[in-house]
Amino acid sequence: xxxxxxxxxxxxxxxxxxxxLQCTQDMNHNYMYWYRQDPGMGLKLIYYSVGAGITDxxxxxxxxxxxxxxTEDFPLRLELAAPSQxxxxxxxxxxxxxPTYEQYFGPGTRLTVT
Amino acid sequence: GENVEQHPSTLSVQxxxxxxxxxxxxxxASNYFPWYKQELGKRPQLIIDIRSNVGEKKDQRIAVxxxxxxxxxSLHITETQPEDSAVYxxxxxxxxxxxxxxxxxxxxxxxxxxP
Numbered sequence: 001x002x003x004x005x006x007x008x009x010x011x012x013x014x015x016x017x018x019x020x021l022q023c024t025q026d027m028n029h030n031y032m033y034w035y036r037q038d039p040g041m042g043l044k045l046i047y048y049s050v051g052a053g054i055t056d057x058x059x060x061x062x063x064x065x066x067x068x069x070x071t072e073d074f075p076l077r078l079e080l081a082a083p084s085q086x087x088x089x090x091x092x093x094x095x096x097x098x099p100t101y102e103q104y105f106g107p108g109t110r111l112t113v114t
Numbered sequence: 115g116e117n118v119e120q121h122p123s124t125l126s127v128q129x130x131x132x133x134x135x136x137x138x139x140x141x142x143a144s145n146y147f148p149w150y151k152q153e154l155g156k157r158p159q160l161i162i163d164i165r166s167n168v169g170e171k172k173d174q175r176i177a178v179x180x181x182x183x184x185x186x187x188s189l190h191i192t193e194t195q196p197e198d199s200a201v202y203x204x205x206x207x208x209x210x211x212x213x214x215x216x217x218x219x220x221x222x223x224x225x226x227x228x229p
Contacts, residue, residue, distance in 0.1 A: 044219075045217070090157060090158070094215070096215060101146055101207070102148070102160045102163070103160070105157040
């Protein structure tokens with residue numbers, strides 16, 4: 001299994017541009033998450049999904065959108081990028097049908113908005 | 115919502131000494147408390163977790179304790195080694211088996227083990 005994969009690894013955006021961060025997992029996990037990690041800070045939840053077709057807002061959803069058309073994919077869309085969205089973005093997934101609740105993280109996408 | 119406070123923000127110890135990181139949480143309904151280790155430039159990885167029906171859990175040099183009454187939990191690393199140097203995050207969650215399952219993270223502790 002590749003686990004949780006994310007693309008791209010790095011990206012520089014100009015203010016006002018848009019982009020989609022891709023996240024794919026091949027573990028048949030039902031729950032998926034998007035976090036952002038600012039320097040020296042913990043992870044903050046942007047959006048999450050409990051299954052295909054179901055998404056919900058986390059703590060910091062403004063400026064982002066998500067979709068979950070399949071179990072495997074959970075893309076994060078940034079519209080009208082702003083400098084405040086400069087961060088490292090992590091996707092994670094978990095299978096809630098087992099006794100362990102471990103969230104598996106992807107390698108992250110480092111985004112800079114200038 | 116849940117709020118998790120983590121202390122200290124930085125911690126330096128001599129190789130072989132013990133390290134303790136403490137976290138408090140606000141929601142008494144939270145029932146799952148994982149600890150993640152993040153090396154520089156890498157993804158967070160789970161190192162140990164504990165559920166609210168257990169007071170302590172050990173895995174080799176790592177242990178976690180939970181005090182539900184006081185709403186705090188701690189990570190203990192014994193016989194520290196240079197490869198333990200990383201940022202450690204605590205987190206808290208309410209998992210009910212149905213509906214959402216969200217982790218709220220502390221801000222992290224940067225542990226440096228001095229050889």
